[in-house]
Amino acid sequence: MSTFLGLPGLRRREATSPEGGDPTEPWGAVPHPDEPLRWGESFPAAAKHTLKNEQLRRNLGHATATIRAKRAAVVDEVPDWEALRDTGSAVKEQVMAQLPDLLAQLEENVTARGGVVHWARDAAEANRIVTEIARARGADEVVKVKSMATQEIGLNEHLADEGIAAIETDLAELIVQLADDMPSHILVPAIHRNRAEIRDIFLARMGDAPPDLSDVPRELAMAARAHLRRKFLSAKVAVSGANFGVADTGTLAVVESEGNGRMCLTLPETLVTVMGIEKLIPTYTDLEVFLQLLPRSSTGERMNPYTSLWTGVTPGDGPQEFHLVLLDNGRTDVLADSVGRAALHCIRCSACLNVCPVYERVGGHAYGSVYPGPIGAILTPQLTASTGGVSGADDVNASLPYASTLCGACYDVCPVKIDIPSILVDLRAREVDADRGKHKVDPWKAAMKAASWVMSDGGRFGLAGRAATLGHGLGGRDGVISKAPPPVSAWTRERDLPAPPDETFRQWMAEHEKDGGER
Amino acid sequence: MRIALAATCIADTMFPGAPRATVRLLERLGHDVVFPRGQACCGQMHVNTGYFDEAVPVVRNHVETFAPVADGEWDAVVVPSGSCTGSIRHQQAMVCRRAGLDDLATTAEAVSARTYELSELLVDVLGLTDVGAWFPHRVTYHPTCHSLRMLRVGDKPLRLLRAVAGIDLVELPGAESCCGFGGTFALKNADTSGAMLADKTANVRATEAEVLTAGDYSCLMHIGGGLSRQRAGVGTLHLAEILASTREEPTELPPARAARQPADRRTEVAR
Numbered sequence: 001m002s003t004f005l006g007l008p009g010l011r012r013r014e015a016t017s018p019e020g021g022d023p024t025e026p027w028g029a030v031p032h033p034d035e036p037l038r039w040g041e042s043f044p045a046a047a048k049h050t051l052k053n054e055q056l057r058r059n060l061g062h063a064t065a066t067i068r069a070k071r072a073a074v075v076d077e078v079p080d081w082e083a084l085r086d087t088g089s090a091v092k093e094q095v096m097a098q099l100p101d102l103l104a105q106l107e108e109n110v111t112a113r114g115g116v117v118h119w120a121r122d123a124a125e126a127n128r129i130v131t132e133i134a135r136a137r138g139a140d141e142v143v144k145v146k147s148m149a150t151q152e153i154g155l156n157e158h159l160a161d162e163g164i165a166a167i168e169t170d171l172a173e174l175i176v177q178l179a180d181d182m183p184s185h186i187l188v189p190a191i192h193r194n195r196a197e198i199r200d201i202f203l204a205r206m207g208d209a210p211p212d213l214s215d216v217p218r219e220l221a222m223a224a225r226a227h228l229r230r231k232f233l234s235a236k237v238a239v240s241g242a243n244f245g246v247a248d249t250g251t252l253a254v255v256e257s258e259g260n261g262r263m264c265l266t267l268p269e270t271l272v273t274v275m276g277i278e279k280l281i282p283t284y285t286d287l288e289v290f291l292q293l294l295p296r297s298s299t300g301e302r303m304n305p306y307t308s309l310w311t312g313v314t315p316g317d318g319p320q321e322f323h324l325v326l327l328d329n330g331r332t333d334v335l336a337d338s339v340g341r342a343a344l345h346c347i348r349c350s351a352c353l354n355v356c357p358v359y360e361r362v363g364g365h366a367y368g369s370v371y372p373g374p375i376g377a378i379l380t381p382q383l384t385a386s387t388g389g390v391s392g393a394d395d396v397n398a399s400l401p402y403a404s405t406l407c408g409a410c411y412d413v414c415p416v417k418i419d420i421p422s423i424l425v426d427l428r429a430r431e432v433d434a435d436r437g438k439h440k441v442d443p444w445k446a447a448m449k450a451a452s453w454v455m456s457d458g459g460r461f462g463l464a465g466r467a468a469t470l471g472h473g474l475g476g477r478d479g480v481i482s483k484a485p486p487p488v489s490a491w492t493r494e495r496d497l498p499a500p501p502d503e504t505f506r507q508w509m510a511e512h513e514k515d516g517g518e519r
Numbered sequence: 520m521r522i523a524l525a526a527t528c529i530a531d532t533m534f535p536g537a538p539r540a541t542v543r544l545l546e547r548l549g550h551d552v553v554f555p556r557g558q559a560c561c562g563q564m565h566v567n568t569g570y571f572d573e574a575v576p577v578v579r580n581h582v583e584t585f586a587p588v589a590d591g592e593w594d595a596v597v598v599p600s601g602s603c604t605g606s607i608r609h610q611q612a613m614v615c616r617r618a619g620l621d622d623l624a625t626t627a628e629a630v631s632a633r634t635y636e637l638s639e640l641l642v643d644v645l646g647l648t649d650v651g652a653w654f655p656h657r658v659t660y661h662p663t664c665h666s667l668r669m670l671r672v673g674d675k676p677l678r679l680l681r682a683v684a685g686i687d688l689v690e691l692p693g694a695e696s697c698c699g700f701g702g703t704f705a706l707k708n709a710d711t712s713g714a715m716l717a718d719k720t721a722n723v724r725a726t727e728a729e730v731l732t733a734g735d736y737s738c739l740m741h742i743g744g745g746l747s748r749q750r751a752g753v754g755t756l757h758l759a760e761i762l763a764s765t766r767e768e769p770t771e772l773p774p775a776r777a778a779r780q781p782a783d784r785r786t787e788v789a790r
Binding site: 043044047048051057357358361362401402403404405406407408409411412422425427428429430431432433444445448449451452453454455456457458460461462464465468478479480482487488490491493494495496497498500501503504505506508509512513 | 526528530531532533534535538539542554555556557558559560562564565566567568569570571572573574576577579580584609610664665667668669695696697699700701702703704705706707708709710711712713714715716717740741743744745747748774776
């Protein structure tokens with residue numbers, strides 16, 4: 001990607017002098033979390049910090065507005081866009097309904113074409129499988145295609161612990177990796193960095209950056225190209241994710257913009273692809289739908305520059321050894337929920353991030369997961385449900401379904417029509433139900449219970465409204481309340497509250513009806 | 520037409536001007552307006568905060584109160600709120616079904632099929648865009664998220680506003696962006712909500728409008744609360760209050776805290 005806007009990342013702690021790094025570097029360093037799907041504070045607490053970074057807000061506002069406009073323009077020109085979305089949604093629904101059969105079909109076809117299929121229940125199993133393959137090839141270095149699945153399992157960190165260097169070859173992902181940072185966007189992981197920072201990161205961490213490197217985007221890209229070219233030519237093993245896995249042919253697909261993916265997928269002798277089990281599509285012709293939906297939704301391009309498709313091993317051409325690691329890592333738990341499972345339809349385009357008014361202001365790191373934004377708010381807590389996830393009693397991820405005003409902009413742009421607002425509401429209910437009886441005193445629960453009693457009867461509600469009119473004088477001369485005790489103080493910090501009227505509507509209406517409509 | 524009014528809990532107790540104006544407007548247009556007194560709330564707050572169990576009695580009360588519309592006792596139910604209409608249409612039956620109350624869910628669907636947000640009732644059901652209103656002020660319109668994206672009211676409110684005599688309607692920049700209210704979001708994520716509000720109020724102020732209008736008093740309470748705190752000199756009125764305004768019975772400009780009151784602001788209304 002070429003969008004280098006933004007400022008230093010968030011959740012930054014004191015640098016601990018990483019190898020080759022200087023603890024006083026302006027961008028600091030973020031120690032990688034043990035759990036890529038759960039790090040840091042709850043959403044409101046993390047957002048409180050990130051919101052203070054006004055430069056970040058300006059940069060994100062600018063970057064997301066640019067991508068939004070690009071997407072809108074290329075979507076508007078497609079006459080059957082809504083039909084494509086319906087089809088994409090229907091295909092994914094079919095995939096979820098037939099997942100076990102389709103996975104078996106994929107395995108059969110990949111195996112028949114000379115590939116090896118591995119099944120990984122969780123992150124640890126997937127990491128171990130990839131490590132063993134790399135080690136068997138004697139590799140101390142692997143090149144990587146940008147992949148959310150490997151971010152999700154913390155593969156790079158695991159390989160590093162095992163003495164194998166994983167080199168990210170997507171430009172933005174490389175920036176994040178060199179800075180020892182975490183991604184803040186699904187598609188544009190370095191969206192929070194500006195180009196001056198990128199120059200500093202390259203100079204300090206790349207090892208072979210020209211000493212007179214400027215912050216001109218083209219120069220930065222050329223430095224990265226030169227650096228990466230050496231890695232492409234020397235690496236024996238590549239690791240990728242997959243945008244799509246086609247069940248009826250065993251074909252895998254990677255969609256990208258920079259050509260780094262093509263290098264990784266064709267040059268090394270061994271290719272390992274880590275794919276979430278939900279990335280399946282039933283037939284090769286289904287690609288027709290998704291290859292129209294994905295680029296327009298993600299980068300706002302009519303077609304992405306590089307689409308790589310491969311099926312098993314082709315003698316004399318490309319990697320002669322191909323491994324497919326099928327990753328569950330909580331996905332079958334998500335599948336079990338009839339409402340939440342639609343989150344598995346996601347094709348990782350990130351359109352929902354770019355239109356989200358919350359994401360635009362707080363940035364990706366506030367979500368504490370490699371999946372930020374609206375899709376992250378429904379995917380992360382579900383993927384981590386077995387270890388807390390949707391229980392607010394002791395899990396920061398349970399705050400994620402509340403990280404939305406339910407404005408619905410995400411649902412409108414989703415290429416596979418995931419009804420994110422409805423799933424957010426459903427997850428809130430799961431959270432509330434999971435926590436019932438856990439706390440002795442829960443002010444929210446008490447308030448909701450009391451409100452339920454008052455609001456389920458016209459007589460009681462009428463009396464409550466009448467009682468409220470006694471507060472009419474609270475507003476003073478202006479009729480507004482500017483200071484209130486908690487929890488309303490959260491409101492009055494930045495907003496006035498009108499004092500209640502001296503007469504409720506139903507009081508007025510009673511008189512109005514008496515007067516025969518004359519009042 | 521005999522039209523039942525669902526006033527909404529927030530307008531009944533906090534912003535009676537909106538349902539009052541809805542009554543005045545519809546009666547002026549020659550319709551009978553009924554206010555079923557059993558009504559209280561549609562349940563949206565409980566549902567959106569995740570308290571489905573507590574929402575059930577609230578939803579039940581709403582559905583049972585308005586059930587006569589399904590039997591033809593009234594021709595329609597009107598709601599001066601996009602988000603409450605959205606909740607009635609998209610959430611009530613779901614909450615009932617989840618609680619195993621299939622019959623109530625069926626009734627909820629029958630009621631919601633005859634329930635309309637105000638601009639839907641006026642434009643789609645009554646076939647009107649010019650309701651004979653007069654409101655000689657500078658106004659900007661905020662399309663609330665649920666009216667826009669749950670109900671798809673589109674430009675219906677704008678068509679109604681454009682037909683108002685004397686109005687100076689100015690476009691709101693970034694209109695379709697959420698104001699940051701989101702019900703309990705404003706309390707649970709107060710900082711993020713405040714950041715969204717700041718952008719919205721800046722856009723409202725840039726229009727130099729005297730009045731900000733919308734189809735939901737909840738969003739207006741939020742944006743209006745911010746404008747009041749900033750002493751921006753912009754007041755808020757519900758769409759119904761502008762459409763109810765006539766030369767004979769003009770709607771007064773709402774109170775607007777301002778750092779400096781423009782000299783000609785209040786005099787104009789009196790006429």
